[in-house]
Amino acid sequence: MSDPKSVITLLHGAGGAYMHNLIKEYFLQLYDGFGEVGLDVLDDAAVINGVVFTTDSYTVRPIFFKGGDIGRLAVSGTVNDIAMMGGDPIALSLAIVMEEGFPKSDLARIVESIKKTAEEANVHIVTGDTKVMEKNALDKIVINTSGIGVASEELKHNFNVLRKNRNVKHEWLVPMNIRDGDKIIVSGTIGDHAIAILSSREGVGFESNIQSDVTPLNKMMKTVLEVGGVADAKDPTRGGLADLLNDWAEKSGLGIYIRESEIPVKEEVSSAIEFLGLDLLELGNEGKAVLAVSPEMARDVLEALRSTPWGKDANIIGEVRKDIEGVILETVIGGKRLVTRPTGDPVPRIC
Amino acid sequence: MMEYSYRIIISGIVQGVGFRPFIYRIATKANVKGYVRNLGGSEVEVRIEGNKEGIAEFMRLLFSKLPPVAEIEEIKIEESEFESFNDFKILASGNEIRTPSQIPPDFAVCDECMKEVLDPNNPRRYKYAFNSCAYCGPRFSMMYKLPYDRENTSMKHFPLCDECKHEYYDPNNERRFDAQGISCNRDGPRLYLETIDGEKVNGDPIELTAKIINEGYIVAVKGIGGFHIAANPFDDDVVLKLRERKNRPQQPFAVMALNLDIIEKYTYISSIERSLLTSPQRPIVLLKKREPYQLSKHISPGLDREGFFLYYTPLHYLLLSNVKNNILIMTSGNKHGFPMCISEECVKKKLKDVVDYVLYHNREIANRVDDSVVRVSSGRIMMLRRSRGYAPTWIRLKRKVKEPIVAVGAELQNVGALAFDDKVVLTQYIGDTDELETLNELDKALSLLISWYNIKPKVIIADKNPAYQSTYLAHKLAERFSADLVQIQHHYAHILSVSADYGYEEGVGIAIDGIGYGDDGNGWGGEIIKFDRERYERKYHLKYIPYVGGDVNALKPERMLALFLSTFMNWDEIRRIVSLGDRELEILEKISKRSTLFTSSTGRVLDAVSAFLGICKYRTYEGEPAMKLEASARGGKILDSLEIPIVGEEIDTTVIFKWLLQNRDKPINDLAITVQYKLGESLVKASLKLNPERILVSGGAAVNEYILKGIIDNSEGVEVLTPRRIPAGDGGIALGQSYYLTFF
Ligand SMILES: [Fe+3]
Ligand SMILES: [Mg+2]
Ligand SMILES: [Zn+2]
Ligand SMILES: [Zn+2]
Structure with a gap:
């Protein structure tokens, strides 16, 4: 691999420490103070005049995988970015860049999937763009979706509930709302998407029944906000729980303590990652949310989550603690280790 | 008559070990006048005046009658102006002390x-479990701060009785004058026996403890630097019960005995081993078992050595003399993977499911100090764990660091260091800092040294491995002290640790190890490095083998075997040799072909051979497959049909497995010894291509008797150096890291 110090490498796109530093070094300077939630927060979306706005580009190999495809991913990802800000997604743009020679039949499948997923999420595709590049200029197809959403009644209710026990400055789901004692809830099993992609990938391709969890979560989020008491929500996509929780710890200035035994994970995912030498906390998900919820409301929020089809396996995995630094994982055998942002391939540590 | 006047400066372990009263005594005996006093920097100043005979007698006594634990590193003698002293005095150290001195370690x-403890006519010390004098007893483990004065130790809660006071102030009392830790049964700490649930047991605590151990109970025993877990070593059921409770299926337990004769019943002891066993440091010594082995075979399953040590406190002695056959399992009192308990509270919390009773005393343990462990391989002393008795005495370099530094070591079995001038103060054994609680112990131990020596580190040095938690600590320390952070490759640090030990600045190093983070991101561990001060070049290494999955391969020797075989064999054949699950094999087959991670680890070669020979298929403790492979080579003969070739810059270890496949019918011990010996031979042959003046060997596998023999036997007269004062394993890394910074 080329040197990540001098050129952009795949590491910079992996959603870990490298990407984080890249954004800070190059893109943060673009912030000029604009927006209720602006570029400086480096969150899933921005908020301007009450409108949630976000954009994301999607590449995935293979483009059709167990449990989904790049089209479903492109809609879900952007819908979820809006939903994790507390917004109600309304409309999406759709920009597609294809490689010369891309089969029309594949494009048809993708568009069909986009349509179906948009209906599921109750969002409208309202504008778009298409480009074609010469062979090998990109890997088959890249999709960009941008989206807008607005604040809902449920979001207001959520903050009314949250305000009973704390000062709330931001009426959006941002890490600055997180406080000592908040419970950390994940909405379901972790790692499904990453393992499904790996097992679908040619060259790796091992037998697995694991399906990607790719799905829009705006309806689930609505149910949760109806209960109220949610300080922040975020989806653990690239970089997984490890990156997400470090992000929260950093932006809230508080520590986060989680218990491995409480993290929902499918048996087959857990054996696969053992064999593959992967870290569960670093695996990407496309249909899960992590919530920081006030301790008073955590049980109710958990119950509400579990009542939805997307949150059946939801669980409280830990809490926010001001007496610790960074993110600490209590392992199954009772040990503790630091969780850091992923740095790329796993590094051997054991002598 | 001609008179002479000298000033003598002695440095080493000469403070807190009864050195000044000793000087006073020999000066008086030799009839010389003058004084003795402590200086800073672990130096003692002696002024003497007298006639030729007197001076000569003084010198003779100085070298021949040195107190048992004192150690002279350096002695400077110069003629001095006459001051016409009337007598010989012990002078107070006063304010002269500016440079910091050594922290005295714990002695047996x-x-x-012991004579006093066993003397029924000595009412104050008979059967007294805490008896000590200037020459013995705990020091570092009970110190809260420097200097080593009673009020700075946990003995401050035990004011001296009148008789002890008398001894303390009497300069003629060589063993107790100014001895900080002394006590007697009138004023000293007390023993208590309780059930793990906190129910007091009345009666003689030691006799009762011995009785319940004989009955098969497991007891936590508070010692000097922590708790041991004591159990009957003869009873299989007891040992298995302990294994299950401690969640430690295979890792050997140490055994403590009352005397050498007892140890000799079960093992062979060489003269070097004998002197190690009886030294004031009293380390655990790994001794070759005598077959048929009379102790429970579950104490050290699959190994041909057993860790033995002698009692090192009167408490141990009294306990041992009351138990059956005067021998006990004395393993460290910790929960698997966690630091050893040093308080009753810890035992009650963390060992509540492990021990039945607790024998404790009311002297607080200020610093955790684990037992040290050594072994002898190919006639060389190999330190495996440098802790009680050795730490935190410093190691002096032949070079200096320009600014004070802190080295955080590696990760497993870790040790850190504070270095200033030509001194490297290694911490006591800390443990596996991949556990956060243990990482905090490293932080604590380093912070303690920093505050005791009142030194602000300017540079923090860590391993290059970004996944080590110690690297994270290094970042934190760098921030805390506004210090620079430097990182160094693991195996170069291994080689530099040996160089530091001998004072060399260049040479060729063989680093044979588990895994360390390589400069190319791969898992190194079988490296031949040519170095000159801060520069090094990796010249040869063991062949790169796919290491897909990373750490899981270290836990599963069979998986490693499959990866070795996959370099020349198809997977259908591999399936017939290894017994991994189908799904794991399927995944392994798929991903191994596109591996981006490779290893040149020696440990993994030994693991895979161990798996091939059916010796160890799953690792439950660090080094287990390799240690069991070494054990199973006993009595084997070296076969000449194996030659491990050097191809380009790679030593082709896959040849080992091709050879093993062709020689499956041969006895296991022949195969095991041959592989290890020939690996050593091949490593040294590659090194010799570099025309080295000397070859330095380090890394965890350097303690392997047969690899080391393969290296030494075939070095063609080139000197082979192995570390003497520090472990070849990762416990020595912090010394190499410190030494590296002397070159800048
Ligand atoms: Fe090492
Ligand atoms: Mg959010
Ligand atoms: Zn003594
Ligand atoms: Zn006394």
Whole structure:
């Protein structure tokens, strides 16, 4: 691999420490103070005049995988970015860049999937763009979706509930709302998407029944906000729980303590990652949310989550603690280790 | 008559070990006048005036009658102006002390003290479990701060009785004058026996403890630097019960005995081993078992050595003399993977499911100090764990660091260091810092040294491995002290640790190890490095083998075997040799072809061979497959049909497995010894291509008797150096890291 110090490498796109530093070094300077939630927060979306706005580009190999495809991913990802800000997604743009020679039949499948997923999420595709590049200029197809959403009644209710026990400055789901004692809830099993992609990938391709969890979560989020008491929500996509929780710890200035035994994970995912030498906390998900919820409301929020089809396996995995630094994982055998942002391939540590 | 006047500066372990009263005594005996006093920097100043005979006698006594635990590193003698002293005095150290001195380590009880404990006519010390004198007893483990004065130790809660006071102030009392830790049964700490649930047991605590151990109970025993877990070593059921409770299926337990004769019943002891066993440091020594082995075979399953040590406190002695056959399992009192308990509270919390009773005393343990472990391989002393008795005495370099530094070591079995001038103060053994609680112990131990020596580190040095938690600590320390952070490759640090030990600045190093983070991101561990001060070049290494999955391969020797075989064999054949699950094999087959991670680890070669020979298929403790492979080579003969070739810059270890496949019918011990010996031979042959003046060997596998023999036998007269004062394993890394910074 080329040197990540001098050129952009795949590491910079992996959603870990490298990407984080890249954004800070190059893109943060673009912030000029604009927006209720602006570029400086480096969150899933921005908020301007009450409108949630976000954009994301999607590449995935293979483009059709167990449990989904790049089209479903492109809609879900952007819908979820809006939903994790507390917004109600309304409309999406759709920009597609294809490689010369891309089969029309594949494009048809993708568009069909986009349509179906948009209906599921109750969002409208309202504008778009298409480009074609010469062979090998990109890997088959890249999709960009941008989206807008607005604040809902449920979001207001959520903050009314949250305000009973704390000062709330931001009426959006941002890490600055997180406080000592908040419970950390994940909405379901972790790692499904990453393992499904790996097992679908040619060259790796091992037998697995694991399906990607790719799905829009705006309806689930609505149910949760109806209960109220949610300080922040975020989806653990690239970089997984490890990156997400470090992000929260950093932006809230508080520590986060989680218990491995409480993290929902499918048996087959857990054996696969053992064999593959992967870290569960670093695996990407496309249909899960992590919530920081006030301790008073955590049980109710958990119950509400579990009542939805997307949150059946939801669980409280830990809490926010001001007496610790960074993110600490209590392992199954009772040990503790630091969780850091992923740095790329796993590094051997054991002598 | 001609008179002479000298000033003598002695440095080493000469403070807190009864050195000044000793000087006073020999000066008086030799009839010379003058004084003795402590200086800073672990130096003692002696002024003497007298006639030729007197001076000569003084010198003779100085070198021949040195107190047992004192150690002279350096002695400077110069003629001095006459001051016409009237007598010989012990002068107070006063404010002269500016440079910091050594922190005295913990020593085993001396013979004189034991005589008192066994003397029924000595009412103050008979059966007294805490007897000590200037020459023996705990020091570092009970110190809260420097200097080593009673009020700075946990003995401050035990004011001296009148008789002890008398001894303390009497300069003629060589063993107790100014001895900070002394006590007697009138004023000293007390023993208590309780059930793990906190129910007091009345009666003689030691006799009762011995009785319940004989009955098969497991007891936590508070010692000097922490708790041991004591159990009957003869009873299989007890040992298995302990294994299950401690969640430690295979890792050997140490055994403590009352005397050498007892140890000799079960093992062979060489003269070097004998002197290690009886030294004031009293380390655990790994001794070759005598077959048929009379102790429970579950104490050290699959190994041909057993870790033995002698009692090192009167408490141990009294306990041992009351138990059956005067021998006990004395393993460290910790929960698997966690630091050893040093308080009753810890035992009650963390060992509540492990022990039945707790024998404790009311002297607080200020610093955790684990037992040290050594072994002898190919006639060389190999330190495996440098802790009680050795730490935190410093190691002096032949070079200096320009600014004070802190080295955080590696990760497993870790040790850190504070270095200033030409001194490297290694911490006591800390443990596996991949556990956060243990990482905090490293932080604590380093912070303690920093505050005791009142030194602000300017540079923090860590391993290059970004996944080590110690690297994270290094970042934190760098921030805390506004210090620079430097990182160094693991195996270069291994080689530099040996160089530091001998004072060399260049040479060729063989680093044979588990896994360390390589400069190319791969898992190194079988490296031949040519170095000159801060520069090094990796010249040869063991062949790169796919290491897909990373750490899981270290836990599963069979998986490693499959990866070795996959370099020349198809997977259908591999399936017939290894017994991994189908799904794991399927995944392994798929991903191994596109591996981006490779290893040149020696440990993994030994693991895979161990798996091939059916010796160890799953690792439950660090080094287990390799240690069991070494054990199973006993009595084997070296076969000449194996030659491990050097191809380009790679030593082709896959040849080992091709050879093993062709020689499956041969006895296991022949195969095991041959592989290890020939690996050593091949490593040294590659090194010799570099025309080295000397070859330095380090890394965890350097303690392997047969690899080391393969290296030494075939070095063609080139000197082969192995570390003497520090472990070849990762416990020595912090010394190499410190030494590296002397070159800048
Ligand atoms: Fe090492
Ligand atoms: Mg959010
Ligand atoms: Zn003594
Ligand atoms: Zn006394």
